[in-house]
Amino acid sequence: MYRSQKLALHYFAAAVIFFGVMTLFGLLSALYYLYPSMLFHTFDFQMSKIMHIDTLVIWLLMGMLGAVYWFLPKELGREVKGIWLAEILFWVFCAAVVVVALVFLFVQYGSSDQFSMWFINQGRKYVEAPRWAAIGIVIVMLVFAYNVIGTAIATRRMTGILWVLCIDLVPLCLVYLDAFPQFTNMSVDLYWWWWLVHMWVEGTWEVLIGCIMAWMLMEVAGTSRRIVETWLYIEVMLVLGAGILGLGHHYFWIGTPQYWLSIGGFFSALEPLPLLGMVVHAIYDAGTHHLKTTNQPGFYWITAEAFGNFIGAGVWGFMMTLPQINLFSHGTQWTVSHGHFAFWGAYACGVIAVLYVAKQKTSGIDYLSGRAWKWGFGLLNFGMLGMVMGLLLAGMAQAFYGRAMGGSTLMAFTQSSENPWFVSGMWARTGFGVVFALGYIVLVYDLVTATRRMPKAVAPPEPA
Amino acid sequence: MSIQEPGFWRAGAISTTAVMIVVLIFLSIDSIQVISAGGANVPRYDVINQQIGYRYDWTRRMDVPVIGGPEPLFGTVYSETGAQALIAKGKLVIQSRACMDCHTFFGNGAYYGPDLTKSWLDPAWSQIWMPATGAKTREDAMVMFLMNPDRYPTWTRQMPNLQLTREEAQAAVAYLKWMASVDTNGFPANFGMKQP
Amino acid sequence: MTPAALLYSAGLMGCLALAGGGYGGLYTWSRMRLNAGLRYTAFVCYGLVLLFAVLIAASTPLAPVWKTLVVASALIYALVPPLTWRFLVKMHEPGEQHP
Ligand code: HEM
Ligand code: HEM
Ligand SMILES: [Fe+2]
Numbered sequence: 221m222y223r224s225q226k227l228a229l230h231y232f233a234a235a236v237i238f239f240g241v242m243t244l245f246g247l248l249s250a251l252y253y254l255y256p257s258m259l260f261h262t263f264d265f266q267m268s269k270i271m272h273i274d275t276l277v278i279w280l281l282m283g284m285l286g287a288v289y290w291f292l293p294k295e296l297g298r299e300v301k302g303i304w305l306a307e308i309l310f311w312v313f314c315a316a317v318v319v320v321a322l323v324f325l326f327v328q329y330g331s332s333d334q335f336s337m338w339f340i341n342q343g344r345k346y347v348e349a350p351r352w353a354a355i356g357i358v359i360v361m362l363v364f365a366y367n368v369i370g371t372a373i374a375t376r377r378m379t380g381i382l383w384v385l386c387i388d389l390v391p392l393c394l395v396y397l398d399a400f401p402q403f404t405n406m407s408v409d410l411y412w413w414w415w416l417v418h419m420w421v422e423g424t425w426e427v428l429i430g431c432i433m434a435w436m437l438m439e440v441a442g443t444s445r446r447i448v449e450t451w452l453y454i455e456v457m458l459v460l461g462a463g464i465l466g467l468g469h470h471y472f473w474i475g476t477p478q479y480w481l482s483i484g485g486f487f488s489a490l491e492p493l494p495l496l497g498m499v500v501h502a503i504y505d506a507g508t509h510h511l512k513t514t515n516q517p518g519f520y521w522i523t524a525e526a527f528g529n530f531i532g533a534g535v536w537g538f539m540m541t542l543p544q545i546n547l548f549s550h551g552t553q554w555t556v557s558h559g560h561f562a563f564w565g566a567y568a569c570g571v572i573a574v575l576y577v578a579k580q581k582t583s584g585i586d587y588l589s590g591r592a593w594k595w596g597f598g599l600l601n602f603g604m605l606g607m608v609m610g611l612l613l614a615g616m617a618q619a620f621y622g623r624a625m626g627g628s629t630l631m632a633f634t635q636s637s638e639n640p641w642f643v644s645g646m647w648a649r650t651g652f653g654v655v656f657a658l659g660y661i662v663l664v665y666d667l668v669t670a671t672r673r674m675p676k677a678v679a680p681p682e683p684a
Numbered sequence: 685m686s687i688q689e690p691g692f693w694r695a696g697a698i699s700t701t702a703v704m705i706v707v708l709i710f711l712s713i714d715s716i717q718v719i720s721a722g723g724a725n726v727p728r729y730d731v732i733n734q735q736i737g738y739r740y741d742w743t744r745r746m747d748v749p750v751i752g753g754p755e756p757l758f759g760t761v762y763s764e765t766g767a768q769a770l771i772a773k774g775k776l777v778i779q780s781r782a783c784m785d786c787h788t789f790f791g792n793g794a795y796y797g798p799d800l801t802k803s804w805l806d807p808a809w810s811q812i813w814m815p816a817t818g819a820k821t822r823e824d825a826m827v828m829f830l831m832n833p834d835r836y837p838t839w840t841r842q843m844p845n846l847q848l849t850r851e852e853a854q855a856a857v858a859y860l861k862w863m864a865s866v867d868t869n870g871f872p873a874n875f876g877m878k879q880p
Numbered sequence: 881m882t883p884a885a886l887l888y889s890a891g892l893m894g895c896l897a898l899a900g901g902g903y904g905g906l907y908t909w910s911r912m913r914l915n916a917g918l919r920y921t922a923f924v925c926y927g928l929v930l931l932f933a934v935l936i937a938a939s940t941p942l943a944p945v946w947k948t949l950v951v952a953s954a955l956i957y958a959l960v961p962p963l964t965w966r967f968l969v970k971m972h973e974p975g976e977q978h979p
Binding site for chain 1: 688689690693694696697700701704705707708711712714715716718719720721724725726768771772773775776777778779780781782783784785786788789790791792793794795796797798799801802803806807808812834838839840841842844845846847849852855863866867868869870871872873874875876877
Binding site: 447450451482485486489492493496497499500501503504507508530531534535536538539540542544545547548549616619620621624625 | 881882883884886887889890891893894896897898900901904905908909912913941942943945946949953960961964968971972
């Protein structure tokens with residue numbers, strides 16, 4: 221095994237741990253809605269939400285970095301350039317995350333000065349981490365970019381997937397610089413902030429996971445390189461063709477000119493198309509291989525990724541992306557419903573699929589299956605589905621009573637939050653969150669023990 | 685080149701992306717002008733010396749902010765630089781306390797607390813908090829609330845005391861007043877005009 | 881937009897996208913499996929796409945541009961899965977074999 225792949229395993233382990241931390245703080249955040257006086261003045265909602273969404277970004281990023289470190293040396297047939305630096309940085313990265321988490325847990329916030337921005341809490345959603353830590357992430361990403369590009373240069377070989385990856389890393393790192401400035405003007409702040417958030421999840425990350433899934437399809441389904449690369453180009457064309465100006469769906473209400481209502485509505489309405497393309501391709505590949513695979517869980521999680529991405533991002537996004545609807549759904553639990561479903565479908569499922577593939581390869585097992593992974597798969601997806609349905613219900617109640625009827629005042633907000641539909645939605649979300657958390661436990665159990673429980677060499681069963 | 689060739693789609697991906705990026709850059713140059721303080725949609729910071737309203741505009745078919753006559757904040761008329769400094773402080777207060785991880789600004793953030801876009805215009809100040817705090821003006825009630833939110837709760841979900849000093853609370857109030865003057869294409873709709 | 885119309889319109893938009901996904905997915909699957917029943921279900925999904933598009937155009941307060949966009953894309957979309965299928969088959973021809 222290459223050193224780069226050993227490093228990947230470290231990244232995977234860290235990702236799984238932070239996935240657990242995220243789930244824990246998700247459950248805690250959900251509880252405030254049911255027991256509002258919980259931990260009052262000790263650890264308030266905002267800190268719990270910060271822990272939840274920041275660890276979300278961290279574990280997905282770690283999972284995807286791991287995936288690239290996993291596939292890269294195989295792609296080029298050589299050890300990754302500068303791997304020692306990446307190995308050191310992994311530990312620096314983990315240590316930095318832990319320090320930031322401790323500051324969030326115990327210091328929580330500072331006073332209104334630049335010191336707080338540098339060392340405590342920047343208070344900008346998803347990028348709350350203080351600036352010193354943001355610099356750390358930039359360094360990790362730069363070394364990662366150097367590893368990828370440097371290795372390609374050293375082998376004097378470029379594949380289509382690698383071209384896409386290398387070019388994608390440039391904007392991916394560039395928009396992250398958005399984590400530093402401290403704008404006075406909220407409109408300007410949010411304008412650039414969305415370049416980071418939207419351009420990550422609906423642009424550069426989508427391309428990155430596209431590259432990873434291309435490698436996965438070659439690995440799990442044995443699809444030929446020419447096909448995955450052609451398909452990757454098509455996906456990139458459609459995703460970026462719609463997604464770059466689709467950014468406009470966040471520029472409806474932040475002070476930006478009215479033309480964004482048309483541009484954002486139009487281009488983001490096209491965004492589901494490439495996501496559907498992935499579903500079609502997944503079905504095609506599954507069909508060509510008669511659903512025959514040596515890695516059952518990996519295969520199922522890839523399928524879940526394709527469907528989840530389309531439904532969570534595509535359908536849930538499409539529902540509320542026209543400005544006339546978004547005027548009311550904007551900034552409610554409806555948004556949360558879409559956020560969960562989309563992140564889950566597009567990225568979490570993909571990362572989990574990679575975990576299973578790496579698991580199989582490291583232990584040299586010919587055929588990976590069993591019973592536990594099915595429980596993990598079922599509980600996680602069922603839990604997530606239940607959560608997003610509860611959130612959708614709550615969000616619709618908020619849009620209906622709080623925004624459209626009540627006019628978004630404090631009074632309207634409190635009354636819609638006491639509405640039985642909203643309250644039931646919050647309970648459902650929490651209950652299904654527990655189901656989800658159980659699924660997480662089974663997933664970890666399976667990832668740790670699956671290969672021990674599987675016989676070393678067994679022929680895969682014939683297709684059904 | 686045939687459509688089965690990867691090269692065809694590679695060219696397509698590059699050119700489509702390039703065109704979109706160029707369009708986005710031009711739109712961004714225009715948008716940043718419109719949303720800079722003093723731009724078409726976002727008033728200068730010294731707008732806090734004036735009255736701010738929010739009314740339905742029949743030609744645009746949406747709610748728009750209305751900037752009225754003088755209405756000094758905390759009895760002070762701020763110079764342009766004074767207002768700028770105060771608002772800058774307000775933004776630092778908002779970031780340092782992570783208000784955005786409980787509240788939304790222009791609908792962005794977290795959903796545990798109410799949206800603050802038009803909070804300055806919220807009838808709750810005169811109907812609930814002015815009586816509760818005994819303050820004579822809306823801005824004084826806001827300052828008292830922000831300094832001790834745990835003392836004046838209106839319902840079960842409470843805002844914690846975030847240790848704001850008086851200066852910090854005043855800066856945050858100025859920020860909220862300025863924010864209410866931003867033209868947000870009608871978000872939130874019907875603010876304060878309907879009773880639930 | 882009235883509160884009821886809001887949920888109605890958003891619901892229709894969601895259903896439209898889901899039905900579109902159903903048509904695309906089932907059509908591909910039916911061609912894989914050479915299964916007429918599945919193909920039939922796929923076309924039922926496309927029928928739903930048209931139905932939802934018509935309902936959006938006829939009974940929601942969305943602006944005319946959005947209605948035009950919805951109806952036009954629903955019509956054009958009829959061709960997308962078959963064309964994608966043809967493309968996928970062609971793309972796979974030289975290398976792999978499909979059943
Ligand atoms: C046990 C499971 C989970 C629970 C109970 C949970 C709960 C929550 C809660 C209460 C919030 C705060 C929403 C608000 O401001 O009102 C939140 C935000 C968020 N969560 Fe989770 N979560 C869970 C799992 C996940 C997973 C698995 C993902 C992604 C893969 C995720 C992604 C997000 C995102 C993106 C946000 C920000 C959404 C927004 O503010 O619009 N969560 N979650
Ligand atoms: C991988 C894909 C996607 C992910 C991970 C994702 C995630 C998210 C998240 C987390 C938010 C909440 C952002 C915040 O306020 O913090 C959001 C908002 C939004 N997304 Fe997506 N999304 C994806 C794709 C899409 C697509 C394809 C569409 C449209 C068809 C869409 C439409 C929207 C809209 C309209 C909002 C604004 C919600 C509001 O007004 O509050 N998203 N998305
Ligand atoms: Fe977006």
